[in-house]
Amino acid sequence: MESIRYDRLQETLYHEKLDNGLEIYVLPKEGFQKTYATFATRYGSVDNHFQVEGQEEVKVPDGIAHFLEHKMFEEPDGVDVFSKFSAKGASANAFTSFDQTVYLFSATEQIEDNLDTLLNYVQNPYFTKENVDKEKGIIGQEIQMYNDNPDWRVYYGLIEAMYQKHPVRIDIAGTIESISEITKDTLYSCYNTFYHPSNMMLFVVGGVNPEQVIDQVRRNQASKNYAPQGQIHRYFEEEPTAVGEKWKEIKLPVSQPKFLMGFKETATGLTGEALQRKNLVTKLMLDLLLGNSTALYQQLYDEDLISDDFGYDYTGTSEYAYSMIGGDTRDPKLLVQRLQEEIGKAVETGFSQEAFDRSLRKRIGNYLRLLNSPESIAHEFTRNRFKDSDFFAILPIYESLTLEDVNQRLRDHMNWEQLAVSVVVSP
Missing domain, CATH: 3.30.830.10 (Metalloenzyme, LuxS/M16 peptidase-like)
Incomplete structure (x- = not known):
């Protein structure tokens, strides 16, 4: 574990990179009651054309990163992940952006239990044909809701007007047509690529002991097997200089x-x-x-x-x-x-x-x-x-x-x- 001191800010950040590639950062805040943790992957809506070093090039449907985020909350035992956090006094959530997907919780108690819950559910995907098909209807309704939202439409309208080729111009949730092409196999393909610990980062901030947090994460990750993974190459079409629409x-x-x-x-x-x-x-x-x-x-x-x-x-x-x-x-x-x-x-x-x-x-x-x-x-x-x-x-x-x-x-x-x-x- 290394410590990084920022004297002018009077902050000390603790960092360790595990053997499986996961980077852990802990920022202790003395006197803070609340602890906030994020478990993030460098994977967002624009990453729809990629290749892992030594493997075949892959293209996937638009909206799959957001779809995958939704599916991560479903567990094989049928218990909702949110209820697990709630039972331990924590509030949990997740979001997908253009270039990252983040899972998080906030709590003032049972931090160790909640941290294990965060790590374990994000690293335990459960996709079936049935639950994937069911999710298409749920996300389809979400897409329609945003299509009727003027603030969202003016925002995405501008991005669509500016960009002609780059996938940033595609709604993070995709389209009803694109998500209809998603299968459990494509979800597992994206999960295994982008949710590898070497592409992820854990950040914990609050009234915590850095050594205890990092030791807990070491033990948690030591119980899981991850084969080494090569570098992820992301491919984007060359974007014209001109805007698409004035x-x-x-x-x-x-x-x-x-x-x-x-x-x-x-x-x-x-x-x-x-x-x-x-x-x-x-x-x-x-x-x-x-x-x-x-x-x-x-x-x-x-x-x-x-x-x-x-x-x-x-x-x-x-x-x-x-x-x-x-x-x-x-x-x-x-x-x-x-x-x-x-x-x-x-x-x-x-x-x-x-x-x-x-x-x-x-x-x-x-x-x-x-x-x-x-x-x-x-x-x-x-x-x-x-x-x-x-x-x-x-x-x-x-x-x-x-x-x-x-x-x-x-x-x-x-x-x-x-x-x-x-x-x-x-x-």
């Missing part, structure tokens, strides 16, 4: 139009600190441009073009990246026009040093506050670690950023040729 309009009953616009970026190949730095400087730039304390935000609000739900975000990986800007608006086309005008002015003039310093302090403050939330720590650390970066190393990166870094990022990212817009309007 303007995508979806009709659903809404009281006011829903609007999102975004700037598409294609594969950068960046990983580790370089990718982390790009993500941080982009989010800082968006905060300087569109944060709720900016002049632009106030102008648009005074013009009744935006409301309190107006916001922005940036997603950046080595394979794809994009910003999202928007919310409800009375006039989507006018809002695009106004944003183009004002962003164009900002690109010409750049941000001031005073505004940069203020926004940077705000971002650093938000980061430091996250360190008081076990949930935020676990999810942010896992997300960063799967991208070969360190969540606890963010502070020095922030402090190294300059005004010119942000102004350059503004000029680079706000490329109107890469703009796509998604709106949901009433029929």
